[in-house]
Every structure is written in structure tokens, then in C-alpha cells.
Amino acid sequence: MGTKVAPTYATLVMGFLEEKLYRKVDTQYGTVFGEYIRTNWRRYLDDCFIFWSKTEEELIHFHQLLNDIHPSIQFTMDMQEEKLPFLDIMIIKKDNDIITDLFYKKTDSHQYLIFNSCHPSHTKRNIPYNLARRVCTIVLESSLRDKRLEELKSFLIKQQYPEKLIDAAIIKAKNIPITELRTSKEKPEQKDVIPFVVTHNPKNEKIFNVAKQFLPILHQSPSLRSLFKPQDFIHSRRQPLNLKKLLTRAKFSSNPDETFKVSKCLDPRCGTCKFILEGDTFKFKSGRIFRVNENMTCKSKNLIYCMTCPSCGEEYIGQTGTKLADRVRVHKQQIKDPTVRNTPCSAHFDNCGHGKFTIFPFYKVKSDNENLRRAKEHFFINIFKPKLNRL
Ligand SMILES: [Zn+2]
Ligand SMILES: [Zn+2]
Numbered sequence: 001m002g003t004k005v006a007p008t009y010a011t012l013v014m015g016f017l018e019e020k021l022y023r024k025v026d027t028q029y030g031t032v033f034g035e036y037i038r039t040n041w042r043r044y045l046d047d048c049f050i051f052w053s054k055t056e057e058e059l060i061h062f063h064q065l066l067n068d069i070h071p072s073i074q075f076t077m078d079m080q081e082e083k084l085p086f087l088d089i090m091i092i093k094k095d096n097d098i099i100t101d102l103f104y105k106k107t108d109s110h111q112y113l114i115f116n117s118c119h120p121s122h123t124k125r126n127i128p129y130n131l132a133r134r135v136c137t138i139v140l141e142s143s144l145r146d147k148r149l150e151e152l153k154s155f156l157i158k159q160q161y162p163e164k165l166i167d168a169a170i171i172k173a174k175n176i177p178i179t180e181l182r183t184s185k186e187k188p189e190q191k192d193v194i195p196f197v198v199t200h201n202p203k204n205e206k207i208f209n210v211a212k213q214f215l216p217i218l219h220q221s222p223s224l225r226s227l228f229k230p231q232d233f234i235h236s237r238r239q240p241l242n243l244k245k246l247l248t249r250a251k252f253s254s255n256p257d258e259t260f261k262v263s264k265c266l267d268p269r270c271g272t273c274k275f276i277l278e279g280d281t282f283k284f285k286s287g288r289i290f291r292v293n294e295n296m297t298c299k300s301k302n303l304i305y306c307m308t309c310p311s312c313g314e315e316y317i318g319q320t321g322t323k324l325a326d327r328v329r330v331h332k333q334q335i336k337d338p339t340v341r342n343t344p345c346s347a348h349f350d351n352c353g354h355g356k357f358t359i360f361p362f363y364k365v366k367s368d369n370e371n372l373r374r375a376k377e378h379f380f381i382n383i384f385k386p387k388l389n390r391l
Helices: 008-027 030-040 056-067 121-138 142-158 161-176 207-211 222-227 243-247 322-334 345-351 370-384
Strands: 042-044 048-049 083-088 090-094 096-102 194-199 235-238 282-283 287-290 302-309 314-320 358-366
Touching: 008 056, 030 056, 048 083, 048 302, 083 287, 096 121, 096 142, 121 142, 121 161, 142 161, 161 207, 222 370, 302 322, 314 370, 322 358
Parallel strands: 194 235
Antiparallel strands: 042 048, 083 090, 090 096, 282 287, 302 314, 302 358
């Protein structure tokens, strides 16, 4: 269950296979039992459940039927006469009735979000209520339900939830009629909203209200007034970086010790080999040292480069989507011929540098997206503040 759409795919595939199953049951067991299967077969994603009224032999045969539908969809079966867990529910046969209890996996350590965690307070304050509500939905028998609610309280106290908050949540959940608890509610359709996105910080709680106070300024413009209706403006919190996100990376280099370098292409016809600097790092005039992130030559594409004036040492940062050598050819033309210049640095390399320069591609953009490359170029210009970009 990796991506967001995986459960949807699983449900679609299972639904499709179930149709096949029903037809098989009809032909092998007859339509009466086929109808029984259709109405009593329960499934959530890939977990299935059924009350079986025929013999154990027939159940094993049915299990075989299920596994014959598709070779790569194979079910394991657990059958019990007294009680059996399904999802987070323990289903128990009692006399002629069925009762339900909570079911926790043996590995469940009940580590609910700790109360002093850096989350919006309404998120944390709702947790006891939602958990209590779940207990009341699953466990109907009152003494058993109260026992489970007591257990829940002890788990939550361990996670530092205030006792008053837990008690209030339990009372609120117990007061909901069972018919309401056991009816699924349809989610109201989401209307268009304008989220005001803030990275969550408990010290910034009021920022949304402050922003809202400035709406009248936007509303001075009639067209903005119709767009920014106060009721559509909602507070949206982005989760701040947690330790996991700070300490781990989504991608790992296959060899973390690998170092990259810039080298001449050594093509005898190359006009850039003479100008390109070689090495694995580049020292900017400001003194900052930059380590290259990929092997590059005069023939590399999609990169950010630095051109340096040999006379004064000032720098120009540029980007190219085509081969560095092609970009160098354009620079050389513009330095030589004032009529084709479109960057002011060309005049500087002509006058101060006497037509000479050195060039070092220091950052390889890992996609050929031009916007991304330009954004990276801006980023580096902001950091290294090369004088020749600001002529
Ligand atoms: Zn070359
Ligand atoms: Zn210069």
C-alpha cells in the first residue's frame, strides 16, 4: 500500500474479481447459496469476512475457488468457531448472537500522538473523543464498553493527555445514540476555499487572524472583493519539519563517498577546453567554496556556470540548457561583437578582460526543465552576488 491511489486500485481489482467469484459460486453451489454469498461476503480492501453455515470441507473448497480466480491474488484463511478478528474488531459468537469487541494487534503499543507534540491543539484535543467514539461504535455491551473506555483512558494518560479532557471526551462519545454511531455519514462536498497556508508553529497561532484583519485592504478593489470572500478564507497549516524529515533524505546516492569533477572534453576541435577550469570545487571571489554535484565537461547540458574576468576577478553566473560549449560560443561572439550583445557582462569581458575569461560549470540541474534551471540560477546569484550580473 504505497501511494495514495493504491487502495482505490486494490478495491477496483477486488470488486472485479468478486464478480467472477459470484458467477463461479452460482454454477458450483447453485443460486440460493450464491445469493447468500452476495449478501454476507464482507470486505475492506483485501481483508474479507464471512459467516459460514456449510461444512468445513465446503469452506476449504470455497477457499480454493477464491484462490483459483487469479494466480497472483492468493488469500490465506483463518477459521474459528468461537471468535475471529476482522480489521480492528473482534467478532464473538455468544449463544445465538454475535457481539463485537475491540481488537488490538499484539504489536499495538497504543502510542497515540503525545499531547505535547508540536501539532495544532484542536488536532490533539480531538484524539480522545475520536478514540472514545470508536470504542462506543464497536463495543455495545455496556460493562465491556466501560472497561475498554477505562483502558483507553490509561493509554491516553500515558501519552500525557489531561484527565479532564479524556473524561469529557468519553462522556460526549457515550451520549451519541448507537444508530448515529453506526450510520456512515457522507462527507459534505468541499466548496472552493482560499487556504492561508502557514507552517505550523504554536507561537504563530494568531497569524491567521492578523491576516484576516487586512482583508478590508484587499476589498478596496471590487474585483478582489468578489474573489476573497471572508468565509472562503481558511487557515491551513503545513506540518513543520520533524526530526525524521530533518535527518533523512528521500534519495540516497549509490556511493556517498563519490566525488565529482569538471574536466576538459579534450576534443581537438573544442573551443571551450581553453577556457574551462578543471577540478571538484570552485572558490568564489567571496571566498565561498562550492563542491560540484556531478561530473561535467564542455559538452554537458542543463547546468549553472560561473565566468570569471582574469583581470579583476569579478564573476558572472549564467545557465544553459544546451551544451556548455555552445553557450561559450555565444559568449565569445558577444564579447567580440558589440552589435550582438544582450548581456552587459560582455562589454566588461571585452574591456577589462581583453576578451579573455575562465568558465567553470559548478552545478548540474538534474532535469531539463527550464524554469527549474532559471530558479537555480537565481538562487545562486542571490547567494554568491556576482558583480557582473548586476552591471
Ligand atoms: Zn572541451
Ligand atoms: Zn574585470
